[in-house]
Amino acid sequence: MYDAVIIGAGPAGLSAAIACAKWNLQVVVIDEFMKPGGRLLGQLHQEPDGTWWNGIKEANILVEQARALGVDIWCGVSVHHIEEVGQGWRVHTNKERIDTPKLLLATGAAETPAPVPGWTLPGVMSIGAAQVMTNVHRVRPGKKGIVIGINVLSAAITRELQLAGGDVVGMVLPPVNPITKDAGNPRKVMQSLLRISHLAPSAFLRMGGKLSRANWMQKLALTFYPKSGVKMWGIPIHLRKAAVQINGEKEVESVTICSVTPDGKRIEGSEQTMDVDFVCIAGGLYPLAELAAVAGCPFHYFPELGGHVPVHNERMKTPLEGLYVAGNITGIESAKVARAQGFVAGLSIAKETIQSADSAIDKHLENALDEVRKIRSNAAIQFHQDIHAGRNKMESIYKEQFS
Amino acid sequence: MKDSAIVICRCEEVTLEELTNTAKEYKCSARELKLRTRAGMGYCGGRTCRFAIDAILMEATGNQTPDQIPLKYQPPVRPVSFQTLGGGCHE
Numbered sequence: 001m002y003d004a005v006i007i008g009a010g011p012a013g014l015s016a017a018i019a020c021a022k023w024n025l026q027v028v029v030i031d032e033f034m035k036p037g038g039r040l041l042g043q044l045h046q047e048p049d050g051t052w053w054n055g056i057k058e059a060n061i062l063v064e065q066a067r068a069l070g071v072d073i074w075c076g077v078s079v080h081h082i083e084e085v086g087q088g089w090r091v092h093t094n095k096e097r098i099d100t101p102k103l104l105l106a107t108g109a110a111e112t113p114a115p116v117p118g119w120t121l122p123g124v125m126s127i128g129a130a131q132v133m134t135n136v137h138r139v140r141p142g143k144k145g146i147v148i149g150i151n152v153l154s155a156a157i158t159r160e161l162q163l164a165g166g167d168v169v170g171m172v173l174p175p176v177n178p179i180t181k182d183a184g185n186p187r188k189v190m191q192s193l194l195r196i197s198h199l200a201p202s203a204f205l206r207m208g209g210k211l212s213r214a215n216w217m218q219k220l221a222l223t224f225y226p227k228s229g230v231k232m233w234g235i236p237i238h239l240r241k242a243a244v245q246i247n248g249e250k251e252v253e254s255v256t257i258c259s260v261t262p263d264g265k266r267i268e269g270s271e272q273t274m275d276v277d278f279v280c281i282a283g284g285l286y287p288l289a290e291l292a293a294v295a296g297c298p299f300h301y302f303p304e305l306g307g308h309v310p311v312h313n314e315r316m317k318t319p320l321e322g323l324y325v326a327g328n329i330t331g332i333e334s335a336k337v338a339r340a341q342g343f344v345a346g347l348s349i350a351k352e353t354i355q356s357a358d359s360a361i362d363k364h365l366e367n368a369l370d371e372v373r374k375i376r377s378n379a380a381i382q383f384h385q386d387i388h389a390g391r392n393k394m395e396s397i398y399k400e401q402f403s
Numbered sequence: 404m405k406d407s408a409i410v411i412c413r414c415e416e417v418t419l420e421e422l423t424n425t426a427k428e429y430k431c432s433a434r435e436l437k438l439r440t441r442a443g444m445g446y447c448g449g450r451t452c453r454f455a456i457d458a459i460l461m462e463a464t465g466n467q468t469p470d471q472i473p474l475k476y477q478p479p480v481r482p483v484s485f486q487t488l489g490g491g492c493h494e
Binding site for chain 2: 032078079080081092094110112113115116117119120175177178179181286289290291293294298299300301307308
């Protein structure tokens with residue numbers, strides 16, 4: 001019998017397993033992908049200080065550390081249901097059923113769809129799928145592609161596609177519809193992009209970053225936005241162009257794009273067609289919390305955290321006895337934050353499992369909590385500007401309603 | 404192709420137009436929208452279109468996204484064989 005079951009072998013799940021194993025807990029980490037590491041496996045980017053973040057290397061470090069401590073890692077196993085039984089949880093997988101006193105959900109995030117006419121054609125994929133094909137399977141998604149959806153995530157992955165030798169003709173906005181909404185509005189997209197402008201090797205965007213407070217400046221920048229786009233790493237970013245239609249008989253052959261006003265309205269007659277054989281759709285990420293939902297965990301909706309988040313406290317406990325969460329299921333942030341949160345969750349689980357009067361674990365837990373706050377404040381890429389506000393709100397909801 | 408002809412639920416081939424019209428006509432819940440159109444009832448279990456269905460509903464009814472998840476999650480949350488569900492592989 002395991003002391004704890006951890007669902008998700010990404011940065012949060014693996015580091016939680018490490019923390020548990022350091023306190024002599026027997027744990028198993030379950031992941032539906034065939035390799036451990038989660039989304040770390042797809043990550044490769046340069047930090048503002050010039051160093052490279054190689055996700056595969058980071059994943060290997062965690063996996064080796066976990067295995068050395070005796071953690072079991074099951075890959076290619078899907079959890080389809082969890083339920084509270086007696087003093088713990090029953091985890092139903094496609095292989096076996098496991099009962100455990102403590103259960104950690106570290107299931108990460110899923111991609112938000114951004115519907116575009118023609119998006120069901122073969123050759124259209126989510127940008128995360130293109131990332132997995134390129135960086136994990138080492139398969140090129142196509143010869144020439146376009147990215148629909150301009151955000152922090154798609155900019156980072158487009159850069160990875162380029163590093164892998166992929167030809168990306170540019171990044172454009174999605175068409176405005178009830179699902180894409182602000183993602184099709186140049187003004188709103190510009191505001192969110194300015195937060196990563198320090199990463200852009202472009203004087204234009206860097207200048208924009210410094211002047212971002214002034215609304216009129218943003219408007220001016222959009223009004224005079226270059227027709228050929230602003231280049232980031234040589235890839236044209238078209239803030240004033242949107243995809244209208246993905247074309248093709250049996251698979252993607254081209255994409256029709258058109259110019260839009262700074263508010264995202266289509267300019268009739270400005271349509272042009274670009275020949276491509278693959279299309280990456282980037283709608284952003286939302287916390288993947290389906291198992292917390294079937295468990296009956298209360299939720300709260302936080303746009304700043306990416307959507308519906310299971311209620312939890314800073315120590316990663318949910319209001320349900322023995323159920324914990326860590327990583328992107330608690331809100332969209334970087335892998336480094338997820339890893340630090342996982343460590344907190346692992347220590348939380350260990351503390352309640354051993355229930356010793358030893359204050360050493362409390363000290364470790366306090367340090368781990370400080371580490372999360374520090375990493376969050378120093379994050380190079382903040383997926384949402386109000387992440388701190390969202391986190392604080394969640395903490396007070398837990399305190400007021402559930403403790 | 405008209406924008407409203409975008410397929411939102413691929414498994415059941417339900418379009419944006421169909422979802423918007425149904426949501427406006429019946430001012431319904433996410434569950435009712437699902438049952439009326441079959442969007443989200445295909446073999447993927449709504450894993451691709453769930454977010455879009457919620458967004459269309461909020462837009463059509465003018466409601467704010469509630470704190471509880473609009474469309475209830477039901478196990479199994481991943482496709483599994485009848486044998487697995489029936490307990491055949493455990494006993």
